[in-house]
Amino acid sequence: MSTNIILSVRNLQTYFYGDGSVVKAVDGVSFELKKGETLGIVGESGSGKSVTSLSILRLIAYPPGKIIGGEVVFDNKDLMKLSESEIRRIRGKRIAMIFQDPMTSLNPFMTIGAQLKEITELHEGLSSSQARKKAIEMLELVGISDASRRIDDYPHQFSGGMRQRVMIAMALSCKPELLIADEPTTALDVTIQAQILELIKGLKEKIGTSVILITHDLGIVAGMTDHIAVMYAGKIVEYAPTEELFSTPHHPYTKGLLKSVPDPMTDQKQLFQIPGLPPDLSRLPKGCPFSPRCSNVKAECQEFPPIKQINANHYSACWLEN
Amino acid sequence: MLKLIIRRLLGMIPVLFIIITLTFFLIRLAPGNPFANDKAFPEEVIQALNKQYGLDKPLHIQYFNYITELAKGNLGPSTRYAGKTVNEMIAEHLPTSLALGLIAYGFALILGVSIGIISSLRQNSSLDYLSMAIAMFGISIPSFVLGPLLVIVFSLTLFWLPPARWGEPKHLILPALTLSAIYIAYIARLTRSGMLEVLRADYIRTARAKGLTESVVVLRHALRGGIIPVVSFTGPALTFLLAGTIVVEKIFVIPGLGRIFIEAANSRDYFVVMGLTLFVSILLVIMNLLVDIVIGLLDPRISYK
Numbered sequence: 001m002s003t004n005i006i007l008s009v010r011n012l013q014t015y016f017y018g019d020g021s022v023v024k025a026v027d028g029v030s031f032e033l034k035k036g037e038t039l040g041i042v043g044e045s046g047s048g049k050s051v052t053s054l055s056i057l058r059l060i061a062y063p064p065g066k067i068i069g070g071e072v073v074f075d076n077k078d079l080m081k082l083s084e085s086e087i088r089r090i091r092g093k094r095i096a097m098i099f100q101d102p103m104t105s106l107n108p109f110m111t112i113g114a115q116l117k118e119i120t121e122l123h124e125g126l127s128s129s130q131a132r133k134k135a136i137e138m139l140e141l142v143g144i145s146d147a148s149r150r151i152d153d154y155p156h157q158f159s160g161g162m163r164q165r166v167m168i169a170m171a172l173s174c175k176p177e178l179l180i181a182d183e184p185t186t187a188l189d190v191t192i193q194a195q196i197l198e199l200i201k202g203l204k205e206k207i208g209t210s211v212i213l214i215t216h217d218l219g220i221v222a223g224m225t226d227h228i229a230v231m232y233a234g235k236i237v238e239y240a241p242t243e244e245l246f247s248t249p250h251h252p253y254t255k256g257l258l259k260s261v262p263d264p265m266t267d268q269k270q271l272f273q274i275p276g277l278p279p280d281l282s283r284l285p286k287g288c289p290f291s292p293r294c295s296n297v298k299a300e301c302q303e304f305p306p307i308k309q310i311n312a313n314h315y316s317a318c319w320l321e322n
Numbered sequence: 323m324l325k326l327i328i329r330r331l332l333g334m335i336p337v338l339f340i341i342i343t344l345t346f347f348l349i350r351l352a353p354g355n356p357f358a359n360d361k362a363f364p365e366e367v368i369q370a371l372n373k374q375y376g377l378d379k380p381l382h383i384q385y386f387n388y389i390t391e392l393a394k395g396n397l398g399p400s401t402r403y404a405g406k407t408v409n410e411m412i413a414e415h416l417p418t419s420l421a422l423g424l425i426a427y428g429f430a431l432i433l434g435v436s437i438g439i440i441s442s443l444r445q446n447s448s449l450d451y452l453s454m455a456i457a458m459f460g461i462s463i464p465s466f467v468l469g470p471l472l473v474i475v476f477s478l479t480l481f482w483l484p485p486a487r488w489g490e491p492k493h494l495i496l497p498a499l500t501l502s503a504i505y506i507a508y509i510a511r512l513t514r515s516g517m518l519e520v521l522r523a524d525y526i527r528t529a530r531a532k533g534l535t536e537s538v539v540v541l542r543h544a545l546r547g548g549i550i551p552v553v554s555f556t557g558p559a560l561t562f563l564l565a566g567t568i569v570v571e572k573i574f575v576i577p578g579l580g581r582i583f584i585e586a587a588n589s590r591d592y593f594v595v596m597g598l599t600l601f602v603s604i605l606l607v608i609m610n611l612l613v614d615i616v617i618g619l620l621d622p623r624i625s626y627k
Contacts, residue, residue: 059530061522063446084536091533099531104524108623109546118542119532154622170532 006210007033007056007178012070014048014055017063021282025051025065027234033178033227038204038211040221040242042257043231044278049214050100052231053180056212057091074178093123096171098200100183102163106155112139113151116170123174138169142199161192165199172203179204180212185220197224218261222246227313230254233279233289236307240314250316252294288319296320323615330611338603342392345599346385349592356401356590375401377592388596397600398593402586408597411582418488419578422571423564425498430505430559435552437506438513442548443540445518453510460507469500469573488576497574501567505559509552517548546620553620557613558606565602 014026026048033039041049054060055067058079072079074095079087099105107115116135120126126134132151139147142165155163164184171179181200185193201224204211213224221228221242228245230238230253238251249255256274276293279285285292291301300319307317356377357368372378376387391398397408437457441450476496477485483496520526521544529543568580579598586594618624 054527057531059527088533088535091531093533097528097531099524099528101524105528107525107529107543107547109621110543111622118534118538122533156623167528170528 004035005032006035006074007212008071008073009052009056010071010073012052012055012067012072014051014060014065014067016065023281024234024284025281026055029070029231029234029236031229031236031239033210033212035177036208036210037226038213038224040225040228041212041214041231042216042218042221042228044216046278046281047231048234048281049216049231050182051234053097053182053212053214056180057095057097058087059091059097089123092119092171092176093174094176095178095180096174096176098164098167098171098179098181098184101187102160102167103187105167106163108155111152111154112158112166116151116166116173119170119173134173135169138173139166141172141203142166142169144169160188161196164188164192164196168196168199168203172207172209175207176209178212179209180214182214183216184213186215186217193220200224218257230257233284234281235289235317236315237290237318238314238316240310240316244314250310250314250320251290251318252296252320253290254316256293288317323618326614326618327611330607330614334604334607337607338600341603342389342596342600343385345596346388349590349595350381352590354590356592371401375399375593392600397597400586400591400594402589402591402594408593411594412579412597412601415577415579415582418576419564419567419580422494422497422501422567422576422578423560425494426502426505426563427556427560429498429502430509430563431556433502434506434509435513435549437510438552439517439540439545439548441510441514442517442521450514454514457507457510460503461511463503465500465503465569466573468503469497469570472496472500473573485574488574497567497570497576500573501563501570505563508555508559512552512555513548516551517544520544520548523547550617550620553616554613557609561602561606561609564605565598 010030012029016023117131120131120134136147225242229236238254259272287302305317305319400406437453441453444450473485476482529539571578571580583598
């Protein structure tokens with residue numbers, strides 16, 4: 001393995017168990033992330049994007065969820081094999097996360113300052129006053145004006161966009177090597193979305209973090225990422241450099257996704273949509289999970305398609321490639 | 323905050339007025355009168371006694387007089403214990419009830435909250451099922467069964483504690499345990515459900531993602547939100563632990579408020595019954611005010627203007 005690979009996920013499997021059924025939320029996901037790069041993970045709701053990101057830091061609640069297999073190699077260590085205290089030293093310090101809903105992801109009972117301070121006190125061993133200084137510094141960095149006064153406010157005194165800025169400040173406090181942003185803009189207004197994305201982009205360069213950006217919005221990944229992994233039904237169905245994915249998509253699902261993005265240049269009467277619905281993960285169809293919705297179904301699709309390398313960096317899991 | 327307190331205290335007045343009126347007329351509706359007990363007094367004596375306590379006047383005059391006396395802070399005389407006022411009786415028995423009630427309250431809070439937290443952290447484990455089964459048992463078993471059971475085990479079999487004594491701290495243990503059992507159970511269940519709800523919250527996931535240890539996550543991040551349903555419950559609970567101790571006082575022969583209340587009700591000691599009811603009502607209203615203040619302190623999103 002080359003040294004410039006910061007994170008390598010191999011055959012990750014996270015299942016959820018309930019009432020006699022097994023939901024294979026993530027089923028054999030593999031990808032690599034190079035140092036300093038941004039990887040976008042795209043897919044519909046329920047495709048396993050968030051579960052993948054939570055599995056990396058082992059934040060899946062058991063029960064009902066369980067990581068049943070695979071490796072997540074970070075800094076030559078398999079995170080899945082670390083002890084609880086070892087993984088805790090990585091969480092927040094070396095791999096940080098930003099979550100989807102800033103309205104609920106901050107503790108409503110604690111001041112912004114207290115929530116920012118505890119992370120540097122824990123991982124950097126700062127004293128209370130040093131941590132406070134650092135917290136103010138971070139708040140200023142993410143563009144919160146009057147930070148030294150607002151640090152003692154509670155989350156409900158902030159707007160959604162401001163809270164997401166606070167989350168970013170918190171996540172970047174310890175200069176993590178990897179930032180996982182799980183739909184960081186989904187809950188925000190469009191104008192705020194752009195600001196938050198620009199902020200993440202700017203800080204990524206400033207701090208030198210690698211980023212995994214999870215989203216269902218292809219427009220967001222286009223301008224932000226180096227590579228894109230498209231997920232469907234708990235699996236990565238296509239992986240390619242961003243530009244290549246947009247110019248020459250291979251998997252029928254990716255093609256469908258790209259066609260679903262409205263194009264203001266053409267006079268579309270109706271938006272394209274992929275027919276059907278994402279499959280029930282507890283009752284997956286035999287063979288290719290996308291086959292019931294695919295317009296190019298062949299006899300082979302009754303078997304599960306292997307992932308096929310198209311060129312050096314482009315992979316697709318579809319029988320059409322054979 | 324001060325405004326809230328003043329407003330709530332003013333709001334007490336109509337509530338208490340209704341309580342006073344209701345108890346005044348309800349106790350008069352009960353058959354019998356203060357002097358129609360087992361001993362048959364001569365007619366002249368009863369008339370003289372009625373006159374002495376002002377019970378010979380028309381009912382609306384008596385009511386008016388009672389309100390006037392209350393306004394002066396005077397709860398009236400006891401008709402059973404000549405020469406004693408209700409104020410004196412409360413002052414005399416309150417410390418006993420206070421000691422017993424507060425110890426029971428401490429048991430209920432400490433044990434209830436700890437059991438609830440442990441249960442919520444080990445949801446659906448055998449430990450969780452066991453403690454919730456015991457809690458169900460605690461809610462279901464009446465104190466007149468639990469009290470004697472504890473006496474049989476700890477006093478009459480193990481000889482650790484005296485069965486019915488009053489005066490030393492160790493005499494408090496069995497009655498306080500009997501009294502608090504149901505509250506331990508309730509608080510455990512409330513804590514468990516409150517914690518389970520909070521532990522599923524997004525901000526708990528955030529706290530874990532920061533690398534905080536499980537104990538910091540639970541105690542610093544989850545407990546504050548999870549405990550709020552418990553706080554709402556503990557206000558009324560404390561009131562009943564202080565004043566609703568009738569059965570336990572009877573079992574363990576404790577000279578508290580509950581016993582004088584029962585005696586007064588049995589002997590139609592009008593002023594004592596009314597005075598105690600009023601006292602407990604005031605206590606309950608104040609406890610609820612305290613609960614609101616504590617919740618306001620716990621939850622920054624609530625602001626009292």
